[in-house]
Amino acid sequence: MGRRASRKEKKQERLIGFFYYCLRLGWIKTNPAVSLGRIRADGPPTDYVSKHEFEQIIDASYIYQPKGWVECRHQATRLRILTWLMRWSGLTIRDAVTLERRRLKDKDELFLYRAKTGNPVYVPLPPNVAESLRNIPPGPCPNPRYFFWSGNGSPKSVVGNWQRSFRRLFKIANLRREDGTPKRCHPHMLRDTFAVEMLLAGVPLEQVSILLGHKSVKITEKHYAPWVKARQELLAANVRKAWTILRTSDRKARRKQPQRVESA
Numbered sequence: 228m229g230r231r232a233s234r235k236e237k238k239q240e241r242l243i244g245f246f247y248y249c250l251r252l253g254w255i256k257t258n259p260a261v262s263l264g265r266i267r268a269d270g271p272p273t274d275y276v277s278k279h280e281f282e283q284i285i286d287a288s289y290i291y292q293p294k295g296w297v298e299c300r301h302q303a304t305r306l307r308i309l310t311w312l313m314r315w316s317g318l319t320i321r322d323a324v325t326l327e328r329r330r331l332k333d334k335d336e337l338f339l340y341r342a343k344t345g346n347p348v349y350v351p352l353p354p355n356v357a358e359s360l361r362n363i364p365p366g367p368c369p370n371p372r373y374f375f376w377s378g379n380g381s382p383k384s385v386v387g388n389w390q391r392s393f394r395r396l397f398k399i400a401n402l403r404r405e406d407g408t409p410k411r412c413h414p415h416m417l418r419d420t421f422a423v424e425m426l427l428a429g430v431p432l433e434q435v436s437i438l439l440g441h442k443s444v445k446i447t448e449k450h451y452a453p454w455v456k457a458r459q460e461l462l463a464a465n466v467r468k469a470w471t472i473l474r475t476s477d478r479k480a481r482r483k484q485p486q487r488v489e490s491a
Contacts, residue, residue: 239263274411275419280402284310287400293392301364306392308363309375310417311356317421317439320393320414321386324375331360339440348437390414422447426454427461 243260250258276284285307293302313323316337330337335357337350352360360374368377376385397412404410418439425435432455436447448455 239265274416275423276402276412276416280400280410281314281420283402284396284400287396291392291396291399301366302392304364305366305375306389306396308356308359309389310396312352312360312374313414313417314420315352315356316350317418317425319418320389321382324385324389325382326374327372328374329372331357346437346440348440350438419451422451423454426451426458429458429462 239260243258243263246255246258246260249255288303288307288310291303291306309323312318312326313320316323318326318337318339322339326337330339331352332338332349335352335354337352338347339350340347363374366375366377368379370376370378372378375389376382393412393414400412402410402412422435422439425438426432432447433444435451436444439447441447
């Protein structure tokens with residue numbers, strides 16, 4: 228999976244940008260931050276979840292017990308629906324928890340304006356996911372405008388609340404790697420899963436890029452390069468499989484051809 232910028236990298240970028248701003252206004256003569264060494268991310272990249280692992284997460288939502296800010300008997304159901312939404316829409320957690328009800332259309336499509344591009348895009352949802360979203364039980368402070376947000380406070384705070392819920396959910400799911408070690412889980416894995424499954428299903432990279440709201444196809448290719456390669460390998464394997472089928476069909480066709488009888 229493609230590497231994402233760490234918090235340290237982003238802070239360094241903001242620092243350099245701030246000094247460039249001061250330089251343009253004439254407050255300073257040189258940018259002291261440009262001589263800083265480049266910070267490289269040392270953490271593992273965000274992973275995606277397999278179909279079996281996703282089922283484990285959904286199963287965990289049925290035994291999830293809310294606590295803290297989410298003292299609500301419907302919270303486990305709401306968290307499960309949010310998980311489905313992120314998996315099948317590719318939305319970030321911020322876009323998902325602040326999703327407005329009017330964005331879900333009659334044909335089970337989400338009409339969205341992606342935050343990074345501002346371009347509108349329709350994202351179809353499986354009928355059962357769309358139906359669950361329409362019938363989502365109310366939260367502690369329901370707001371008829373939103374599915375998951377009360378509208379109070381900042382989006383950043385509500386994202387933090389849901390992230391804590393996801394951490395408890397992933398702990399219950401207890402996903403493990405092949406060697407038995409715990410699998411690092413994060414809500415963004417659901418967005419990655421949407422992208423990876425689309426690529427492996429043969430959806431063109433350009434279309435996946437549009438669905439994710441990336442500014443450029445190059446960004447999509449950078450983040451999901453291993454899976455683009457995996458898709459190519461899958462296509463190559465299917466082509467070789469087709470060769471075998473075609474050879475078999477040719478042999479059968481030759482056997483069925485009538486033999487010519489030479490006249491005396």
